[in-house]
Amino acid sequence: MGEVIVATSPWCKTCPTAVRQWKELASRYGFTVREIDVGTLEGRELAVKLYIRSVPSTIINNQVVHVGVIDRRAALALLREHGVVTSSSSY
Numbered sequence: 001m002g003e004v005i006v007a008t009s010p011w012c013k014t015c016p017t018a019v020r021q022w023k024e025l026a027s028r029y030g031f032t033v034r035e036i037d038v039g040t041l042e043g044r045e046l047a048v049k050l051y052i053r054s055v056p057s058t059i060i061n062n063q064v065v066h067v068g069v070i071d072r073r074a075a076l077a078l079l080r081e082h083g084v085v086t087s088s089s090s091y
Contacts, residue, residue, distance in 0.1 A: 002079070004026065004034070005033075005060075006034070008037055019035050022075070029084075056069065060079070066078065
């Protein structure tokens with residue numbers, strides 16, 4: 001089972017939408033979503049490690065794969081591409 005990390009910040013107006021969207025997909029496809037605030041120690045370390053400069057940033061397999069709110073079809077394509085869900089999973 002895979003994991004999606006969403007780097008967020010409390011001041012970000014689009015972050016809650018991005019997190020909600022990933023969590024909806026997670027409940028349907030059985031992966032986990034973890035939200036990390038870039039203002040925390042863990043979040044700052046992640047931001048430095050992955051060169052995150054904007055939020056929301058979506059991370060899969062230790063790689064930033066998208067910045068901003070993503071549409072569902074593109075999100076599912078990323079999940080398949082990175083092996084989080086199988087290619088047989090239907091939308």
